[in-house]
Every structure is written in structure tokens, then in C-alpha cells.
Amino acid sequence: MTAPPEASSANEQPRYRAFLSYSHADTPAAARLHRWLETYRIPPRLVGLETPRGKVPRRLTPIFRDRNELPASSDLNEEVRNALAASACLIVLCSPEARRSRWVDQEIRYFREKHPDRPILAGLLHGDPDDAFPPSLTDPAADRESGEAVREPAAADFRRIGDGKLARLRLVAGLTGIGLDELVQRDAQRQLRRVTAITLVSALTVVVLSTLLFVAINARNEADRQRQQAEGLIEFMLTDLRTRLEGVGxxxxxxxxxxxxxxxxxxxxxxxxxxxxxxxxxxxxxxxxxxxxxxxxxxxxxxxxxxxxxxxxxxxxxxxxxxxxxxxxxxxxxxxxxxxxxxxxxxxxARPHFTAYRALAEKLVKLQPGDAGALRELGYAQGNICSLELAEQARPQAGLDACRSALAAMEQAARSHPRDAGIKADLANRHAWLADALNAAGNKRDALAERQQQAVIMDDLLRIDPANAAYRQDWMLSRYSMATLLSDLGDKTGARGSASLAMQAANRLIATDPDNRDWLTWRLRILQSFPDLKTEK
CATH class of the missing domain: 1.25.40 (Serine Threonine Protein Phosphatase 5, Tetratricopeptide repeat)
Incomplete structure (x- = not known):
């Protein structure tokens, strides 16, 4: 802040409406009071009145508040002295901390010496007056003109047991010269007008909204009545009826x-x-x-x-x-x-719908970046394109690209949720499809590597949940696929060992559900590929 010039005479117009003096221990209270005083609006009917303090202004600005600690010196700094000299009034916030502050005491003494005719207003924040008022406000001292002792000043009491909200208006009265009763009355009238206006607006809003709501409800009732029976049937079918009918066949x-x-x-x-x-x-x-x-x-x-x-x-x-x-x-x-x-x-x-599904999955990933569900959805969508390309057998490279993209999306989902068993199972499935794509392209060694990665994941899942039939089936299929690839690569011993594991897994599955046609079909395929396993149980 730039220091104002030193006041040259008692008749010079003050630059500041008031100087706010306080202990820095009371900074929060000082800041609140400073903000309230500078934003307070004088009631319009009182603006311009002539009082002992001069013409009543519209706003009580500016009010000087020192925001910095005073330097380690024995006297006030130049900025503070200039501000005191250029202030029409001094407001002292009193507290035990203010009483112990030599700077507050020096500010009061300097202001008295500079402006013996200007008012000093006290605001009691906390503590008793004897413990809160600075010495220069209450200690016996001879007044230079009257020779009388300085008496304890009347203070705006901010304590809970004091004036409450009235304390701030006491300071306004002291700053402007307006009677406190007049201020209280005008402020009450202003508050009443404000509450009345808010109440009227609220009441009008309620009436308008109620009318609009009534019209909207009436307009909607006819359509609701037409939908009610069908919607009730649909909801019932979606829940109770569907479950009950499926349960009884x-x-x-x-x-x-x-x-x-x-x-x-x-x-x-x-x-x-x-x-x-x-x-x-x-x-x-x-x-x-x-x-x-x-x-x-x-x-x-x-x-x-x-x-x-x-x-x-x-x-x-x-x-x-x-x-x-x-x-x-x-x-x-x-x-x-x-x-x-x-x-x-x-x-x-199927292609345009699978393509549209992939585009929507990609959009979902953009809308929810890093979300595992969105990444899985993209993996499924890319997997559909992979399956389609493999089924058509027209574009092997396109199938490989789609299968790799599906695997990449599922790997990203697995990295974000490494303990999610469902995502792990999906990841194993994507390795299997990429293996099929590589096999179709004639790259059997890389296909075998993908199947081996599938097998590793299935081993891990079965360690966690050994009774899971879906995991056991995928484990069986991974070993059977590895066996066929090893056989094509000339490793007959390894192929037979892997096929034997697949056969054992198929037999264990069938033992739990002898009528499961999928498992019976897969066991038949294993035996057709490796006839010498017929003797194994």
C-alpha cells in the first residue's frame, strides 16, 4: 500500500473514514469487521443528512486496516503515522491482547495528539473492560485543554453477553453522527422490506410452479393411463413371471x-x-x-x-x-x-452391426477412460470382428489385427483390475482367439505361444476356484488345442502328453454331469485326434 501524505492541518479533508487499530492476535475479528463496515450501505433516507460528523455518506469507505506486522522498532512506522493523520476517526478493537500491545497504545496516543477533536470509538471483543482497554483509553491523564482526567469510554460490546449485532451499528452511529435509535429503526425497516420482497417472490414462484405442475400432470395423465396396463404387464414379465415360468418349464x-x-x-x-x-x-x-x-x-x-x-x-x-x-x-x-x-x-x-458395436465401444472408452468395463466392452467388440474374419477366411491379416486389438484392450483392462477373475478369464479367451487367427495364417509356433499363455492364466484361475466348471472346461480346451499344435509341429510326445491331460479333464467334467453334450462332444474330438487315448480313463 502506498503511504498517504501527512495531514497538513486539522481542516484538511481526511482521506480515510476511519483507522482500525487492533492486536494482530485479533486479526480474524478485525478482518470481519473491516469487511462489514466497508460493504455496509447507509439507509437511503439518511444519506446526505448533516450531523456533527459532517454529511452522512452512502458508504463508509475507505477504512484503513494495517495487514502487516509492525517492524521491530520503538516507534510507529511512517505508513501507519500517515494513515492515522489522514483518518477522520479511530476505531480500537479492545481485548486483553490489545491492552498488552504497545503498538495499539501508541496508535491511540498518536491519534489523540494529532487530532484531539476527532472521535475514538472502542469495540470490546472479549474480556472485561479493565483487562481489555489499552492504557491510553483509561489511565488517568490530564486533558490538555480541559485538564480533566480521561474517562473510560463507552464501547460497542461485541461479546456474546454484550450488544450482539447492535455493536456494529453503534460503530456506524459513532462514525456518521447518526443517532443509534434512528439507525436501528431504519435497518429494521430495510430488513423487513427485504424479507417481504423475498417472501412475495417466493410465493409467486410457488404459485407459478404449482400451476405449471398441475397443467403438466393433467397432460400426462391420459398417456399414463394408456400405458399403465401394458407397462405393468411388462414389468411383471421382466421379474416375477419370467423366473416362475422358467422354473416350472x-x-x-x-x-x-x-x-x-x-x-x-x-x-x-x-x-x-x-x-x-x-x-x-x-x-x-x-x-x-x-x-x-x-x-x-x-x-x-x-x-x-x-x-x-x-x-x-x-x-x-x-x-x-x-x-x-x-x-x-x-x-x-x-x-x-x-x-x-x-x-x-x-x-x-452381421458385419455392419459388429462394426457399429465396436464404434460404440470405442466411444464408451473415450467417455470413461480407464474404466475396466468400457475396456472389456471394447475387447468383446474387437473379438467379434476377429471371430467374423476367421469365419469368413477371406482376410487373414484383418483377422489377426482384430484379434490383436481385442487382446490389447483386454490386457489394459486386466492391468487396471489385476485381481478381477472375470477379466482374467476374458483375457485367456482373447489369447485363445489370437492363437486360432495365427494358426489360420499358418504361424503355428506363435499360435502355440498364445495357447500356452491361455493355459497359464487358466492354471491361476483354477488355483483360486478349483470347482469352477467354466474354468475347468477352458483349461481342457487349452490343453487340447496345444496338443493339436504340438502334433502339427512334429512334437508327438508333447502332443500326446497334452492331449492326455485334456482327456482326463474331460472325463472329470463328464463325471459331474454325464448329460452335458458339449463335454461329450469335446471328448469325442480328442479321441478322434488322438485315438491311442481310448484306453485312458
Whole structure:
């Protein structure tokens, strides 16, 4: 702060409305008071009045507050003396710490000597007056003009037992010369006007919002009544009915419910009028229905249901294209349509949906960078392209690239969640698919290396969960695939040893579920590839 010039005469207009004197132990209280005084607005009806302090201003600015510790010297520094000389009033914040401060005492004495006719206002922060007032305010001393002793000044009491909020108005009264009663009355009127205005605005807002809400509810009721029965049926089918019918084998009843729900959805037409919750529920139900039909081999019905789900998730995504949940939901719709075509060997029809699924997965990774779920989704999507290229057998390099990309995405997910068993299983699966791609390209040694990495991961998973049938099946398949690759590479001994391990694993699986057709089929394949294992149990 630049030091103001030294006041040259008592008649010179003061630069500062007041000088705030305080112990630096009371800095927080001084800062609060300084901020309040400089932002306080004099009631408009009192501005411009003539008082013993002069014309009442609109604002009490500026007020000088020393923000720095005084230097280690025996006297006030020049900046403080100049500010005291240029101040119309002195405000002293009193406390036991202020009483012990020689700087506060010197500021009071200097101000008295410089301006014997200007007021000194005291504010009692804490402590008793005898312990809080600096000596220069209360010690007996002869007044130079009257010869009378200096008496204890009247103070604005900031203590809890004192004036409370009234203490600040006492200082305003002292600074302006306005009567305290007048200030209190005007301030109360201003507060009342403010509360009244806020109350009126709030009441008007409530009336307007209530009216709008009433209109909106009435407009929505008709559509709600039309959807209520169908939505209730869909919700029931999605939860209780689906579980109960599957549990008792009454899929014929479930099929009739599905048909009714499809009729309802077909009649919806434009989806823009449906709320987001209905669209989301619609998509989830249709996908569940599609899975049911797919399991029963009813691919045409499944494709129709997945297409309806696709229409619903597409509408949701168009409304909020960067919402991760909606991106994910529409990605599932693209996958199911593509997967249905893939199962029917309609690879050309599956490709655009698998490609769209990959694009949505990539977007999901951008929206949620580092998220393991998003990275897994990208791995699945790249894996679909890998499977498609291998099935078509037209572009080996494209298949390799897609399989490597799928593996890279899953490796990144595994690094971010190294203890997630599900991600580890997905990672093993990606090594297996890359091995198939390398094998198809004629690179059997690299294919063997990928299968070996798959085997290492499956060994680790089985150590954690040895009873997991899915892990045991993948372990068996990894050993069988390694056996065929070793045989092609001329290592007959190694091939037979690996095939023997696969056969033993298959037999253990079949022993737990003799009717599992997948396991029986794989054991038959192992025996067809290695006939000499027929004697093993």
C-alpha cells in the first residue's frame, strides 16, 4: 500500500473514514469487521443528512486496516503515522491482547495528539473492560485543554453477553453522527422490506410452479393411463413371471405373454412420446425375449425382438448421445442383431452391426477412460470382428489385427483390475482367439505361444476356484488345442502328453454331469485326434 501524505492541518479533508487499530492476535475479528463496515450501505433516507460528523455518506469507505506486522522498532512506522493523520476517526478493537500491545497504545496516543477533536470509538471483543482497554483509553491523564482526567469510554460490546449485532451499528452511529435509535429503526425497516420482497417472490414462484405442475400432470395423465396396463404387464414379465415360468418349464405361457408384449410395442409407432424409463424397459424386455427365442433356435423371432430393442435404444441414444449408460445399451442392441446373423452364418449381414458395436465401444472408452468395463466392452467388440474374419477366411491379416486389438484392450483392462477373475478369464479367451487367427495364417509356433499363455492364466484361475466348471472346461480346451499344435509341429510326445491331460479333464467334467453334450462332444474330438487315448480313463 502506498503511504498517504501527512495531514497538513486539522481542516484538511481526511482521506480515510476511519483507522482500525487492533492486536494482530485479533486479526480474524478485525478482518470481519473491516469487511462489514466497508460493504455496509447507509439507509437511503439518511444519506446526505448533516450531523456533527459532517454529511452522512452512502458508504463508509475507505477504512484503513494495517495487514502487516509492525517492524521491530520503538516507534510507529511512517505508513501507519500517515494513515492515522489522514483518518477522520479511530476505531480500537479492545481485548486483553490489545491492552498488552504497545503498538495499539501508541496508535491511540498518536491519534489523540494529532487530532484531539476527532472521535475514538472502542469495540470490546472479549474480556472485561479493565483487562481489555489499552492504557491510553483509561489511565488517568490530564486533558490538555480541559485538564480533566480521561474517562473510560463507552464501547460497542461485541461479546456474546454484550450488544450482539447492535455493536456494529453503534460503530456506524459513532462514525456518521447518526443517532443509534434512528439507525436501528431504519435497518429494521430495510430488513423487513427485504424479507417481504423475498417472501412475495417466493410465493409467486410457488404459485407459478404449482400451476405449471398441475397443467403438466393433467397432460400426462391420459398417456399414463394408456400405458399403465401394458407397462405393468411388462414389468411383471421382466421379474416375477419370467423366473416362475422358467422354473416350472412353462415356456409356452411365457411365449404367449411375449407375443402380447410384442403386439403392444408394434402399436407404439413413434417412440418420441415415450418417457426414457419406458424406452429403457422396453429394450431390456425385448432383449430378454430375444435371448429366450435364440436359445430355442427361433432365430427369426429373436431377430425381430432384437430389432425392436435396437429401435428403443437408438431413440434413447439420439436424445443423449454422450450418456455412457445409453451408449452401452445401444451397443448391446448392435451386438445381439449381429450375433444372431453370425450364428446363422450370415456374415455379410452381421458385419455392419459388429462394426457399429465396436464404434460404440470405442466411444464408451473415450467417455470413461480407464474404466475396466468400457475396456472389456471394447475387447468383446474387437473379438467379434476377429471371430467374423476367421469365419469368413477371406482376410487373414484383418483377422489377426482384430484379434490383436481385442487382446490389447483386454490386457489394459486386466492391468487396471489385476485381481478381477472375470477379466482374467476374458483375457485367456482373447489369447485363445489370437492363437486360432495365427494358426489360420499358418504361424503355428506363435499360435502355440498364445495357447500356452491361455493355459497359464487358466492354471491361476483354477488355483483360486478349483470347482469352477467354466474354468475347468477352458483349461481342457487349452490343453487340447496345444496338443493339436504340438502334433502339427512334429512334437508327438508333447502332443500326446497334452492331449492326455485334456482327456482326463474331460472325463472329470463328464463325471459331474454325464448329460452335458458339449463335454461329450469335446471328448469325442480328442479321441478322434488322438485315438491311442481310448484306453485312458
Amino acid at each position: 412353462r415356456l409356452d405361457v411365457l411365449e404367449s405373454v411375449n407375443t402380447r408384449a410384442l403386439d403392444y410395442y408394434a402399436a407404439q409407432g413413434d417412440l418420441d412420446g415415450l418417457p426414457a424409463g419406458s424406452l429403457d424397459r422396453r429394450a431390456r424386455v425385448l432383449q430378454a425375449m430375444g435371448e429366450d427365442d435364440q436359445k430355442r433356435g427361433r432365430m427369426d423371432a429373436a431377430l425381430m425382438e432384437f430389432s425392436e430393442a435396437h429401435r428403443a435404444t437408438g431413440a434413447l441414444l439420439a436424445e443423449m448421445p454422450n450418456d455412457p449408460q445409453r451408449v452401452f445399451a445401444h451397443a448391446q442392441s448392435e451386438f445381439w442383431i449381429g450375433y444372431t446373423d453370425y450364428q446363422r452364418n450370415r456374415y455379410a449381414a
